[in-house]
Amino acid sequence: MIITNNELVYSKYKDDYDILFLDGTYRDVLVKTRDKVHEGYELLTHPLSSSIKPNETPYKSVIISDIKGNLNYNSVIIIENSIMTFDKFNLNKIKNINEKMKEDFKLIDLTVLKSALNI
């Protein structure tokens, strides 16, 4: 299952994958992912995939397992550390971005996600 706030990801994969689209922020995606992990879903991609800092891009897509299992310890550690890392950044930078940049960020997020889906 893909959790994303990136319309580009949604429109591209909505027919092929189970997608949870959030009309929200990067952090909202992380928090939703965390809640799912707490429910027993396994994290399949790293939530901080890409080295673009959380205060630069507004978009994030994360893949978790389709099936709920036992609580996955590694998934919990990774998502909680990711949220902690996210919260270290000053988010003012995001306010400065324009439409063109938003499109670029959507594309980068898509290609990073694609690098996982293709395998």
Add this chain to the structure above:
Amino acid sequence: MVKEIERAGIPVVHMCTIVPISLTVGANRIVPTIAIPHPLGNPALSLEEERDIRRTLLTRALKALETEVTEQTVFEK
């Protein structure tokens, strides 16, 4: 946190869902719980059943407090 309580001389039982974290933070008496958002409950069950689970886990916690340990110990039963 658990370490500071232990350091102060009070026996402490850590009831938590992710045992490896509890081991990392240095708890000595550990009782594993149900789930992160509801460690001592389970919303899928009726209130009575939930209370039973809670009683079982807390009975286990009391047992842990009454048990001498020399190293980190997880009380599964």
Add this chain to the structure above:
Amino acid sequence: MLKVVHYINQFFANIGGEEMAHVPAEVREGIVGPGLAFQQAFGEEAEIVATIVCGDSYFNENMDEAKKIIIEMVKKYNPDIFIAGPAFNAGRYGVACGTIAQAVKDELNIPVLTGMYIENPGADMFKNSLYIVSTKNSAAGMRDAVKKMAPLALKLAKGEKIGSSAEEGYMPNGTRVNFFEKERGSKRAVKMLLNKLKDKEFVTEFPMPDFDRVAPNPAVKDVTKAKIALVTSGGIVPKGNPDHIESSSASKYGKYDIEGVMDLTEETYQTAHGGYDPVYANEDPDRVLPVDVLREFEKEGKIGSLHRYFYTTVGNGTAVKNAKAFAEKFAKELVADGVDAVILTST
């Protein structure tokens, strides 16, 4: 010229050893004992205007009173810096140095500096809040200690920028400061590896979070007689979060009276924790802080009693920075309140 007030114990003031540790605080004009070495290192830049001498037993056994008296003494001289010690490996002297330095810093807002051996209990207690120069473990290291402490003291007195712990010689205090090393990182890595391979001592540049251990306490003899306290890192607070506990990396903890509370309900309690989906905890806070069942146990005689207060913080297990500091504080209260055992719940 900068003014310095120096604090030393009875031993370094040549009054005597353990048998004289009871002497109360006194102030002497000018330099006493190790102050001489400091004065030489300061040269014309600073002057030790007064030395406060206090017995270690006196300080530790009459802490509040000693602090008050010494603060008054320091205040009179209005120094630019307050130096305590160095205490080397003398435990009670180290605790005294840390305690009085902290008090001077907090109450008089004067820069302070102390020094001691890394294993001195005072080091662990104060290294994150004070500059503590790392010294050798005995007074034979006085010359070395003064060499590090004097320049740092001058910098602090002048309000200059303080460099990294590696440059200035103070104990790492959890605040990361950039600086330029003499060699590039790869060279340092190769050297570190060679030392590690030879089982020689090496010092990591980035210590991982604290993984130390505390030995388990003896078991509770009879839990049916025990006073049990509830503590949670799950952020349960009275409805409305009256103390505004933050949702993550909280800088404070809550202490709440549950006298007469038999059950936590949706209407009366909630979670302030931002680290998990709050729906289930808000629906029934007993799922995180099991007051209801413990009250039953109390009634059934399975436990002696449930402590009148519970303590709450938010934390996701791995973020231990703040938790440690306030856990130390409330653990002391629990001891004072005669609590026999603690049940700590985490999410």
Add this chain to the structure above:
Amino acid sequence: MKLELGYVFIKDIQFAEVSKVENGTLYVNRDEVKALILEDQNFKSADVELARPGESIRIMPVKDVIEPRVKVEGPGGIFPGTINKVETVGSGKTNVLKGAAVVTTGKIVGFQEGIIDMTGPGAEYTPFSKLNNLVLVCEPVDGLKQHEHEKALRFAGYKVAVYLGELARALTPDEVHTYETPTLVEGIKLYPELPRVAYVCMLQSQGLMHDTYVYGVDAKQIVPTLIYPTEVMDGAIASGNCVSACDKNTTYHHLNNPVIYDLFDEHGKTLNFVGVIITNENVYLADKERSSNWSSKLAEYLGVDGVVVSEEGFGNPDTDLIMNCKKIEAKGIKTVLITDEYAGRDGTSQSLADADVKADAVVTGGNANMVIDLPAMDKVIGYPEVADIIAGGFDGSLHADGSITAELQVITGATNEMGFNKLSAR
């Protein structure tokens, strides 16, 4: 495998009629370089500028930095699998224009870090302020897709570097250094008493603008493998990574990988440097598990006593780093890690996104969140308009006079995780 590296020292760079190297000056025919860039029809125009140490120049946004090298003897050419044919490089002789570099700039996507200041406080944090730089400013044709733009720019950099390197083909180097790695068996016979050491080099590999190429192969598609250190000196690893300016590895870093050079310094004296394990930093967690399993397996198979592990980039690679550390240590092999930190502006936040008790020997390239003031420069090469975005970490960060208050992370190479710099933190 044995390589002789001949250094031709460059102390100045100038434009001239004829491109050549003479008395330590690199002369460049500007038009020839422009024409070379414009061979690629993805560019509609190109500009070439000079930036020397000490000049009041700011270059931004920097995409890559490349050192000009040429293969004088031995198989293959620099950047095999990309510019040159896929032949195994790393033996024979290679000449280097030491002190010179090609710097590519570009606005591939709208968010762009990467500043090189040639003077002032910022210059102290980037190694590239000490080089005589030829800076390329390439304008893509309208509507060029980001993927193609990135690739075209990357290749423009390689081509110009190879063109400059070619000028050193017939020169007698000022200094020659010989680097040799015997086979594993020979090495053990030669140095039976010395501890065996390998280098685990982690490569960023996560998609557009986050990629690294090994003999032209996208590193996210490899499983960890072995490479001779001298192959790396000949450009077997090239960077396509344009994000996280402070701790990404430029192609210049790969060519001059400091861990490799410093291990060679000790080779045969205090340790036996057996070779390099390259591994990747993929998005997929299963890939991270597989790659770290594999790198530890290779370390075990090589029979090494210790490894140095270097990281690249921010955030999720911390997970790869710790996995590599744990799994290699579990084999009884000692590790030293090189990383950098994001400890927050005040230096009190937790620096890494992962941690383990086994990671007890760590070298740090410093806190990338440290705030630095960069005064205005007389000249900006590249795209000055991105300054606002680069610096925009907080209000008032870009000042009216062109000076910038920003975090160290905007400076190219500032907190490099190969240990290229002297910057550290405690």
